Amino acid sequence: MSEATASQTTASGSDRPMIEIDHLNKWYGSFHVLRDINLTVTKGERIVICGPSGSGKSTMIRCINHLEEHQQGSIVVNGVPMTNDVKRIEQIRRNVGMVFQHFNLFPHLTVLENCCLSQIWVQKKPRAEAEKTAMEYLERVQIANQALKYPGQLSGGQQQRVAIARALCMRPEVMLFDEPTSALDPEMIKEVLDVMIELAHEGMTMLCVTHEMGFAKTVADRVIFMDQGQIIEEAPPHEFFNNPRSERTQLFLSQILGH
């Protein structure tokens, strides 16, 4: 119990909150997907969200950039409250980068063009400057030598690294990762995780839905466990893994770590 309070103090200890989710509720028809979610993420915090499939973890982080619409509660991103206004939503999206399970690169554009597209059209940068930024980030994810290839010519791990670079090119304040490694072959997971770990060490605010518990142990400030649309447990990794409080969490951990 005392440790739980301690985790909350660390969360609110640093400066202003980057994301504030307050009493968030969402329904698909009559199905209650997200139940009263409360979550505050401070700048530079790294959060790993796990839970069984269908528990609403993807839906929750997709609400943060309004890929999913919520019905009740409020979301404030970097001081900007989320409304249904398109301009407001686009303003928030510019600050929030997202990496998807299936990469979602644009297959008709080269790697370089993928990274430049939104810089040119959203940030209105000149092409040369956009390309320079793109090459910088492609260099950082170690894929600059493939810049002129099309996504279809790359492996899954390479594609996901391009997707990360594409999101970083917009210089976002927050990065959302929606199961970034679950569509990858085992031997490619590491190259993507390495990039993510490096990013975490640079102080990027990250929310990451993943089942990579090793990653959670290495970089997370907090691990959040969700089930049936609720946050069941929220704790620093060592506490979460060694000393889970709820039975549901214990069961989940025994299932994914037990074999």
Next chain:
Amino acid sequence: MTTDSTFRTEMIEARDAPDQRRGVIGWFRANLFNGPINSIVSIVVIYLLARLIWPFLEWAVIDADWIGTTRDACTGQGACWVFISARFESIIYGFYPEAARWRVDIVFALLAILVAWLAVPKLPYKKWVALFALIGLPIIAYFLLVGGSFGLEYVPTRAWGGLMLTLTIAVLGIVGSLPLGIILALGRRSKMPFVKGICVIFIEFWRGVPLITVLFMASVMLPLFVPGNLDFDKLLRALIGIMFFWSAYMAEVIRSGLQAIGKGQTEAGQALGLNYWQRTGLIVLPQALKLVIPGIVNTFIALFKDTSLVLIIGLFDLLAIIRAGLTDSNWLGFSTEGYVFAAAVYWIFCFSMSRYSLYIERRLNTGHKR
């Protein structure tokens, strides 16, 4: 070296790939004569083909008459192409005044140059040429063909005819129905009920009526509703009808492409902060249109062939002008030549479009899986 034969200790040397190159004889042997039954079938089919094709060649080429200006030149057993060559001018220009036909030639030449420019990948300034072809050419063509300004003689559209009219209708139909179809397809997928409703009603109405009905409505019924002596040009009315009719088909072809683009593409665009028109124009449409190139070209080809239907409202397109020639008392009895020639012209245009679409598909292939 161990003597254990269960395991290899060395890699097997890579072998050369099997020989894929075969000559003509090799091809015949592999595809037509690779067994007694196939050989018999092949021989029978070749025999039947020869029996069918040879008489046609005899008629169309070997025994045909090519030179002359009147019916008297038709002395051979085969086709008399003099019928075509004597009327060639009217087949191309219709009733366009002879003194002004150079204007049509200029438009033809411009069209040919622009199409070639856009078709050959190596030529530069594609964007500007395309823009000129879409905006500049129609304006130039309008002033040249209609006349009545810049000291050019006025030529009413009822004097237009032949291949020139067919191409005018086809090109304007194609250029008009594609963008209209794109807008309708996007509208039909809109979340706004009003926009969606309008598009659905438009598409379903125009798809539900036969083109002939549309043309009749345009030429006979529309003037009844238009008040007073406001005179819409008959060709213009037919053109609008054809454009609307085919844009409805085009919309459904394009919608099928839009539906094939995964939701993830839109979401990735959204996550990057792109707005609706940017996502549509930069991400969804380029992929969707590429997917449905066969369907789009299929519609173009159908449109091109169906321009011949305008003959029922009294416009003299390629086919109508040839039919008119058949009733000329000097040239009775040459309908086979006329129709074979018309078919050949249509076929050349349609086949070119089909081959070009295959070429474009290959060129745009970026080897992607989604």
